[in-house]
Amino acid sequence: MSLKQKGWKELPIAGVCWKPATEYLTGDWRTFKPVYDLEKCSKCLLCPMICPDSAIRWNKGAQEIKFDYDFCKGCGVCANECPMGAIIMVREEET
Amino acid sequence: MEITQEQKAFALNGDEAIALAIKQSDVDVVAAYPITPQTIIVEKFSEYVADGEVDTEFVCTESEHSALTACLAASATGVRTFTASASAGLALMHEILYVTAGCRAPVVMAVTNRALSAPINIHCDHSDSMVERDSSWIQIYVENSQEAYDSIIQAFRVAEHPDVLLPVMVCLDAFFLSHTLENVQVLPDETVQKFVGERSIPLVTGHEGKNVPFKLDPANPLTIGPLDLYDYYFEHKRQQEEAMQMAASTIVQVHDEYGQLSGRRYGNGLVDAYRLEDADIATVCVGSTAGTTKSVVDTLRAKGVKAGLLRLRTFRPLPIAEIRNSLETVEAVAVMDRSNSFGGNGGPIYHEIRHALFDAQARPHVVNYIYGLGGRDMPQSIIRNIYTDLQEIRETGQVNSYVQFAGVRE
Numbered sequence: 001m002s003l004k005q006k007g008w009k010e011l012p013i014a015g016v017c018w019k020p021a022t023e024y025l026t027g028d029w030r031t032f033k034p035v036y037d038l039e040k041c042s043k044c045l046l047c048p049m050i051c052p053d054s055a056i057r058w059n060k061g062a063q064e065i066k067f068d069y070d071f072c073k074g075c076g077v078c079a080n081e082c083p084m085g086a087i088i089m090v091r092e093e094e095t
Numbered sequence: 096m097e098i099t100q101e102q103k104a105f106a107l108n109g110d111e112a113i114a115l116a117i118k119q120s121d122v123d124v125v126a127a128y129p130i131t132p133q134t135i136i137v138e139k140f141s142e143y144v145a146d147g148e149v150d151t152e153f154v155c156t157e158s159e160h161s162a163l164t165a166c167l168a169a170s171a172t173g174v175r176t177f178t179a180s181a182s183a184g185l186a187l188m189h190e191i192l193y194v195t196a197g198c199r200a201p202v203v204m205a206v207t208n209r210a211l212s213a214p215i216n217i218h219c220d221h222s223d224s225m226v227e228r229d230s231s232w233i234q235i236y237v238e239n240s241q242e243a244y245d246s247i248i249q250a251f252r253v254a255e256h257p258d259v260l261l262p263v264m265v266c267l268d269a270f271f272l273s274h275t276l277e278n279v280q281v282l283p284d285e286t287v288q289k290f291v292g293e294r295s296i297p298l299v300t301g302h303e304g305k306n307v308p309f310k311l312d313p314a315n316p317l318t319i320g321p322l323d324l325y326d327y328y329f330e331h332k333r334q335q336e337e338a339m340q341m342a343a344s345t346i347v348q349v350h351d352e353y354g355q356l357s358g359r360r361y362g363n364g365l366v367d368a369y370r371l372e373d374a375d376i377a378t379v380c381v382g383s384t385a386g387t388t389k390s391v392v393d394t395l396r397a398k399g400v401k402a403g404l405l406r407l408r409t410f411r412p413l414p415i416a417e418i419r420n421s422l423e424t425v426e427a428v429a430v431m432d433r434s435n436s437f438g439g440n441g442g443p444i445y446h447e448i449r450h451a452l453f454d455a456q457a458r459p460h461v462v463n464y465i466y467g468l469g470g471r472d473m474p475q476s477i478i479r480n481i482y483t484d485l486q487e488i489r490e491t492g493q494v495n496s497y498v499q500f501a502g503v504r505e
Contacts, residue, residue, distance in 0.1 A: 008330035008337075013260065014199040015331050016309070017318045018300040 026053070030074035032089040038064050040086035047078040047087065100356045102280040109240040109272035110135035112279045113179070113205045113265075116247035118143050119287035123174035126154035126165035130184040131217045132273040133207045137179060159184040163191040163202070170200035171319055173310030175251060175294050178202065181269065182209035185223045189230075195262045196231035196335060198320040199309075201254030201294070202262040204232075205247065208382065208433075209269040210469045218470020219269040221382065222434040225443045231335045233263040233342050234411040236381035240277040242361060242408075243267045245353060248287055252349045257297040258341040260309075268383040270470065286356060339412045346409055365414035367406040368421050370396060374403030376485035377422065379448055380431040381407050384466075384473050388431075391478045402482050407444070418451040427460045427485040431478075431501075433467045441465075441498045460488050464501040477501050 012018050047065060048056045055072040056065055079087040107115065113136050117125065125144075127137045144153045152169075156162040159180050166176040180188060185206055195202055210220030224234060233253060237243045243265065250263040267273060282290075299309040299317070307315035323331060343365060350364030361367045369389050371377055378388055385406040395402040405421050407414070422428055432442025439446065445463035452458050464481055467473045481501065488494055 005326065006330070008333040011327070011330050011334065012299045012301075013309070013331070013334055014197065014299075014319050015321055015323045015327070016299050017302045017321060018304070020302040 025070045027055075027068075027070045027072050030072060030092055032074040032076060033069065033092050034067055034072065034074070034076070034078055034087045035090045036065055036067065037086045037088070040084045041065065042084050042086075044083060046081055046083070050077055050081055052077065100282055100286050102282055102357065104278045105281050106276050107240060107244075107279045108135065108274050108276050109243045109267045110207070110274065111139055112240045112244040112277075113247050113267075114139035114143070115279075115281060116244045116287075117177050118149050119282070119284050120248055120251055120291045121175065121288055122149075122151050122177045124152045124154065124166060124169040124176045125178065126156050126162045126169070126176070127178045128156055128159045128162045128180070128184060130159070130181050130209075132209060132269045133179040133181050133184075133205065135273065136205055136207075159187045160191055163188045163195060163204075166202045167191060167195045167198060167200050170195075170202050171198060171311050173294065173296050173308065173312070175255075175291075176200075176202050177204070179205040179207070181207040182211055182217075182223045185227065186211060189227070192227055192230040192232060192262075194320065197331070199260040199335075199338070200262060201251070201260055203247065203250040203254055204262065204264045205243070206264050206266045207269045207273040208266050216469040217269070219271055219383075220433055220468050220470065221266070222468075224264060224266045225434040227264070228411055228443065231261060231339065232411065233259075233261055233339070233346070233409070234266060235263065235346075235409055236266045236407065237272070238361070238367070238383055238385045238406060240267075240272055240275070241279050241359070243272060244279050244281065245357060245359060245361075248282075248291060249346075249349045249353050251291045251294075253342065253345050255294050256341075256345045256349075257295060259338050259345050260297070261335070261338050261342060266382070271383045280357070280359075282357060290353065290356065343409070343412045343414060361408050362406070363417070365407075365409040366417040366421060367408050369404040369406065371403035371405055371421055371425070373401055374425050375401040376427045376429075376482060376489055377403040377405055377425045378429045378431055378478070378481060378485075379405045379407065379422070379444065380433075381410060381444065382433065384431060384433065384478075387473060387475060388478050391475050391482065394475075394479070395482055400482070400486070410444075413447055413451070415451045418448060419455050422448070422452060422459055423455045423457050425459045427462070427488040429462050429464055429481050429485055431464050431466055431473075431481070433465075433473075435465045435468065445498070460492075460494055462488070462494055462496075463498045465498070466501040471502050473502065
């Protein structure tokens, strides 16, 4: 897990969150990670729309897709939906 | 006993006594659904609301599940809440009982102990609350309507104590207590108000990193009771157990403080022993049966039999030390259970008494009588027979049958 693990005496009661959700990096949970090929991308913007975690952003300046690997859970919907095959799922390295 | 407050006697049944206790305790929200025999509590209280005698938000919900949810949600904003149920209604609330305790909401509930269906039975039986003993709710079982009145008032103080922050259910017997008229000594409004006081809200660390009051407030946003995965759920449950341990001493303390105002105490607040100090034989029970049993004990004592009774007032947290100290020197003990754990070789109180005594220095014979299910009357004659059985066990050192059903037609 990405956060330091507190014991029961230190934790706030009732499951009260002491950190905002943006600091809990669910990207930790990934097994497969999306890899992007800019050359195949048609800039259709389907993938930022369908990502269930809003972990894909369109970088207007650079005219390319950017994955937020802190929060991408590797569900593979983007790779599945991309009409150009510009996203492939690659197994994460064992750490 | 010092009585520092002048009290007035009112003829009230258990339900009315509770409605009056709620009225005096400055409760902010009451959300409830009717079920026999708790209906009078809510009907009476709604009269107070309609007549403008209380400043309470009264919410009529479509079910008990919603009633407790409404109380929990209101409680999470920092206000004082109350509800009441029984039997199937309590069973319907089951899911939310755990949620309420997990959210550390100090909701107080009156449970008029009634049998569970099927077949449908509206009468006195402890099955409804016994099954909820694992829910992390504090459980107090009262012997009479006076104790119901006293215990509801004390319940708010116990639940809201910063070391506890657990919901409390005050259990009273269906009809025998809920619907039976008694002289109840009532404290003045100001005395009760002062005793319960304002709900104190402890501080907790929120997600903005600040220590803020433990209540839902847009000024200091908090998330209470969110998704908890296998990496933290266990720690949160360990906290609840700690709160239960702290509750025991809090109950004793609050009970004693109330005793100074009212002149009434029930043992030490956890257990109420009757003529037990030198007893050879004793019974253990909760609820109104204790009252009947005291008469039996007096009759036996007059004949020279050293009989005694241990009434458990607080069932959760289980007062293990008091149970052990009270019963260690007794030679034969009969636990009377007004509920059964089917297939479990005896009722719940029996299991827990045996558990409490397992490591005791001297262990009495402990036997079980399941009685009174579905409101079957428990007369003095049956209780006398139980004591006779205990005498035989004491004399022979033999137990013929550990678990029996007292009062059922064979």
